[in-house]
Amino acid sequence: MNTETLEQAVLHLPMQQRAELAHKLLLSLEDQDEDEINEAWRVEALRRSAEIDAGSVKTISAEEASAAVRLLLK
Numbered sequence: 001m002n003t004e005t006l007e008q009a010v011l012h013l014p015m016q017q018r019a020e021l022a023h024k025l026l027l028s029l030e031d032q033d034e035d036e037i038n039e040a041w042r043v044e045a046l047r048r049s050a051e052i053d054a055g056s057v058k059t060i061s062a063e064e065a066s067a068a069v070r071l072l073l074k
Contacts, residue, residue, distance in 0.1 A: 051057045
């Protein structure tokens with residue numbers, strides 16, 4: 001099976017299965033294992049939470065974020 005055929009088959013999978021496959025493919029490109037990646041995300045989440053608690057960053061609503069993304073994609 002060539003990559004074009006594989007791509008077409010994968011794009012017809014349900015969204016959840018595509019997301020799981022995408023996650024696995026991205027992990028396969030990393031030098032770190034999944035536990036290391038999860039720990040890095042945990043540390044990042046704690047850092048961001050501390051910034052919010054300290055008031056050193058400005059938060060925006062999901063609606064504002066979505067609107068900003070839509071503008072960038074135009």
